[in-house]
Amino acid sequence: MSSPGVHGPPTGGNVRIARQEQRVSLAPDLLAAVAATLEEWQAAGKIGRLWARDPTLWTDGDEARWLGWLDVVPRQLEQAPALAGLASELGREGFTDALLLGMGGSSLGPEVLERTFGRVPGRPRLHVLDSTDPAQVRSFESRVDLARTLVVVSSKSGSTLEPNILKAYFWERVSRVVKPENAGAHFVAITDPDSQLHREAAGQGFRRIFFGEPGIGGRYSVLSAFGMVPAAILGVDVARLLAGAEEMAAACAPSETVERNPGVVLGAVLGTLGRAGLNKVTIVASPPVVALGAWLEQLLAESTGKSGRGLVPVDREPLGGPDVYGSDRLFVYVRHTCGVDGTQDEAVEALRQAGRPVVEIAVDDAYDLGREFFRWEIATAVAGSILGIHPFDQPDVEASKVATRELTDAYERTGSLPLETPLLEEDSLALFADASYAASGLGMAAGGDATLARCLRAHLAGLTPGDYFAVLAYIEMNEAHESELKQLRRIVRDTRRVATCVGFGPRFLHSTGQVYKGGPDTGVFLQVTCDDPVDLPVPGRSYTFGVVKAAQARGDFAVLVERGRRALRVHLKGDATEGLRALTRVVATAAA
Structure with a gap:
């Protein structure tokens, strides 16, 4: 079946699908797979079943109650x-x-x-x-x-x-x-x-x-x-x-054929490529709409990341040439027609010419967000069906909440969190890890000559094709920290050719935390915590905001360990910004 919205590279001009410009460029084998998926959706009347809230489209669970x-x-x-x-x-x-x-x-x-x-x-x-x-x-x-x-x-x-x-x-x-x-x-x-x-x-x-x-x-x-x-x-x-959302809803309705349905086409690409191992959905957005990526992160990760499957969204990773990316990437370029970044255009076109899968969606102004919100909600529901998961629950988010609650309850009883002993300390950095991973993943034997750089080198050496590297940063989210973490990501991406993610804690716990714990076991995690020189009380409680954040970080780390994830934690002592710079330097040494 030929889809007017899906093309093989490098041909295919801009094609409007149901009044919204959406250009999909795929290699011939992926193009055929997506076309087969769309044919199957058309033949089985699945768009109508989605709008009829038929739970058998997914896991035959309670999906129907979540389609309001x-x-x-x-x-x-x-x-x-x-x-x-x-x-x-x-x-x-x-x-x-x-x-x-x-x-x-x-x-x-x-x-x-x-x-x-x-x-x-x-x-x-x-x-x-x-x-x-x-x-x-x-x-x-x-x-x-x-x-x-x-x-x-x-x-x-x-x-x-x-x-x-x-x-x-x-x-x-x-x-x-x-x-x-x-x-x-x-x-x-x-x-x-x-x-x-x-x-x-x-x-x-x-x-x-x-x-x-x-x-x-x-x-x-x-x-x-x-x-x-x-x-x-x-x-x-x-x-x-x-x-705008109403217009997109009409375009995604059962009255439209699948190949003219923008939400279903996008969902078919996400789900089909995700099932084939191209599950690192790399979001590139023009400066005026760059904030959309954080919303997409939650929608994709929390909806699909479960039962060992899922899409791993990659937002705000620095753009590179085609050779720095693995074969597990799908690039989505949300291009603002009135706020184009020429560098992004050139980089995405280079990816397209190199045969990388690219979805390009054009938006004209801020009010197009209404259309995009609905487009992506439909697409995520479709991708969830193709992946065979329940896209409306989040079973693994609760695990971190329970672990945090146990720690804050203990603090209110005893006045302190359990003592921790770092594996090693170097200047302003302290390293923590689960004992079994320290021995098997890092090769740290009792009395061994370990350094922070050697431990991080062993940690990064575990990255293999198809893996991703995620920094879980329980520090203030500000421009200085984002800039430093961008540099750290670039180092790991360029030397290991893997996707890189950053989440600021605790907000990512309600977003990408689901796919990190419930999705594919392909993540290598570096949790970053810091001192809180000035803390704030929580009225009516004996604990403080700093204690809550520490409990959330510890609870998060404990669940990662429990799920067998490869995880290290580095604590920044003293000034967090200086500590982050020191950590980036150590990572650069370890990755070299």
């Missing part, structure tokens, strides 16, 4: 006038900032909207805080005048640890500024009906409580209240954004 996102757009369009009214109300009352507290699906969509649209004149600046790192919490607090700030507490379940302790912290801080009896007017909640947060917000007199839909999972919720309320506060024209 398919028809959420019309319901949200009905709410658009009320949301516009909220935005005007905040402007009249002089609110200059809005601080959203959330994790995963509650924070990543709003972050994409804020970073893509920027500040809208006459509307509050939106800040999205999804960290327990004390330095990051302090940094966000310092950016706003709490007397003129709206705090948006966003949590689907209403019981998630991070937004709950952030809410407690900022409730206390706002109460000091505007008096306790006035604090509620500075808070808005977004949550599912009858959640713990719903009850607390009602009791504390929050200005508004917006409800999500129980039939929509967090990572699919951006077109529901979890994305549209922050969008309205930011000053986005919600009706226009949703109109």
Whole structure:
């Protein structure tokens, strides 16, 4: 079957699929495999089955209850006038900032909207805080005048640890500024009906409580209240954004043939190539839409990374020439037609000419995000079917939460976390590893002559074709740290020819953490932790934000070890930025 949206390299001009430009370039064998998948979807009426919420399309489990996102757009369009009214109300009352507290699906969509649209004149600046790192919490607090700030507490379940302790912290801080009896007017909640947060917000007199839909999972919720309320506060024209999503929903409907269905074609490429081992979905995005990658990371990783299968998203990795990449890559280029980066264009074209699989999606402006959100949700559901997994659950995310809870509970009983002993220490760096991996993976015998560089060299030597390297950084997410980690990634990618990922903790636990623990056992992990010279209390608890972050890092590491993953941890003593630079130097030595 010939698909007008799928081409073999190097031929094939821009082809519009159902009103949205999507160009797919594949080698002949992959082209044939995707075409066969599309034929099978057409013959078996699978698009109709998807829209009919047929769970047998996946694992015949509870998938049907999680497909409310398919028809959420019309319901949200009905709410658009009320949301516009909220935005005007905040402007009249002089609110200059809005601080959203959330994790995963509650924070990543709003972050994409804020970073893509920027500040809208006459509307509050939106800040999205999804960290327990004390330095990051302090940094966000310092950016706003709490007397003129709206705090948006966003949590689907209403019981998630991070937004709950952030809410407690900022409730206390706002109460000091505007008096306790006035604090509620500075808070808005977004949550599912009858959640713990719903009850607390009602009791504390929050200005508004917006409800999500129980039939929509967090990572699919951006077109529901979890994305549209922050969008309205930011000053986005919600009706226009949703109109784009509605257009894409129509293009992905059963009335369209599979080869003209942009979401199904994309999902067929993702699933078919993923099943063939090309499962490192490498996201390249033009500068105006670069933030979309973080949302895609969660959608792809948390939806597909389970039962030993899954797509590993690779976001913001520095671009290189075709020769630095392994054969396990699928490149997705989200190209902003009015914000083109010539260097990206040249690099992607070189990849295409070298026969690398490339999907190129054109967007024209920020409002095209509505279309992209829906396109990718359909594509992920399709890819999940092809991979044979349940794309709407996240069984391995809970494991880290349980491990963290055990540690924080122990802290509240004893006043301390369990003592740890590093394998070795060098200047500002301390190395930790599970004893069995230290002996087998690193070759560290008792009394052996080990150095940090030798241990890291042994760790990196375990990388083989098809593996990936992930840095799990429990440090403040800022430009300096991102820049240093980009350099570290480049070193490993260029010397080992493997995909590289970075996740800032604890936010990645609600995103890529699922595929790291439940997906293919092809990851080599380097966890990075740091001292917290200035900590912050959690009101009503004996532990602090720094203790919570430490417990999350330890819990995360324990689950990786439990799952048999290859993992090391390096702790940065003293200044985190200087420690990260020292670590990059050691990695460069180890990789040479």
